[in-house]
Amino acid sequence: MEIIMKLRLSAAILSIATVMAAGAATAQDKKSLAFVVNGASDFWKLAEAGVKKAQGELPDYDLQFKYPEQAAAAVQQRLMEDLAAAGVSAIMVSAVDPKSSTDALNRIGSQVPLFTTDSDAPDTNRIAYIGSSNTDAGKQAGEIALKALPDGGKCIGFVGLPGADNARERIEGMKETIAGSKVELIDVRGDDIDMTRAKRNVEDALAANPDIDCMVGFYSYNPPRIYEVLKESGKLGEIAIIAFDEDPITLGGVKEGTIAGTVVQDPYEWGYQGMKLMAKYLEGDKSVVPESELIIVPTKMIDKDNVDAFEAELKARING
Incomplete structure (x- = not known):
């Protein structure tokens, strides 16, 4: 009887080991x-x-x-x-x-x-x-700037990685759209995706250019840093903000009208x-x-008219 029990136990252990190995x-x-x-x-x-x-x-x-x-x-x-x-x-x-x-x-x-x-x-x-087509996204940012500054104005841009294709193409796309208008992009400052440096860049740009008309945040975290600095300096609502992407601070600014619009990917x-x-x-x-080796997912412009619907879509995706 003891031998039978040992054989059964060995078989059970072997079976478990086999399942675990599989x-x-x-x-x-x-x-x-x-x-x-x-x-x-x-x-x-x-x-x-x-x-x-x-x-x-x-x-x-x-x-x-x-x-x-x-x-x-x-x-x-x-x-x-x-x-x-x-x-x-x-x-x-x-x-x-x-x-x-x-x-x-x-x-x-x-x-x-x-x-x-x-x-x-x-x-x-x-x-x-x-x-995205970052060139097209830049062009859309240019459209927002033209609408926000009908009488023209000077803009300073902020971006994480100036050498990256997405940054370069967005900047070039915006410049292409505003070419020939009274809106200018006079400078773009990089921060290497360093949040402290990103905020300091805005502070330094504002101190050096107190009469600037517009600030452009080319990476997702740049518009919130612009928002924070302008709010702290009492300039929020006086300087137009053109944004990229859908940070909650950015969408909140679009809702309240302190951010002219954002281009979302x-x-x-x-x-x-x-x-x-x-x-x-x-x-x-x-x-x-595809033959082009490019699969483009379109970008779109978000303003006060469609920001609520867009935000609801975002929440559904993240929660889903």
Whole structure:
């Protein structure tokens, strides 16, 4: 009887071990897809929500959302190298400084399929870009500025990474729209996605240009810093603010009329569509990549007329 019990116990242990081994093998068999951002910012919460939705539809994949420790090209590159070494199957990245990172991005792209979002790196071996047309977004910002300053005026811009394609294209797009008008963009100051420096840039610009007519925040956190400084200095409502993206402070300013308008992107769709795009590509469906290698998710202008509806949509996506 004792022998029978021991045999049954051994069989049970073997069965449990087999199940556990099968589970571990299944976990190891999952391919990993990584979404790598350019720095720590609340802007990326929507993209993270989009990746979360995609995870629910891609049970055979492990989707990872990664923030570099610092908004620096070298730090971002090390993060991607670590991901490639760990066996990640594909990477989507918002490149910090693609112009100076071509060789590094090509090294990553030679190890795993590389896709870009938010800030493209078209001179690399990346497979495709999914995100906004930053030039078009800049043009929309120019339209907001022309409407806010019908008699013209001088603007100063603020941005995180002046070398990134998304920053350069937004600035160029805005300049193209206001060309020939009485609205001017006289300066743009970078902050390397450093919140303290971002606020100080606004303070310094205001001190040096007390008669400035307009301030433009080209990255999501720049408009809130502009708002804070102008409120603290008693200039809120006197200087027009043109914004990008959907920070809660920005949307609150649009509601109260202290921010003329904001150009919003759709990072939720970048995360959701981007993960599904990479999964299909890895499964052999190369038709998901258009000939242009560009998948453009349109931007739109938000003002007092449509800000409430837009905010309700945002909440539904994040809570969903």
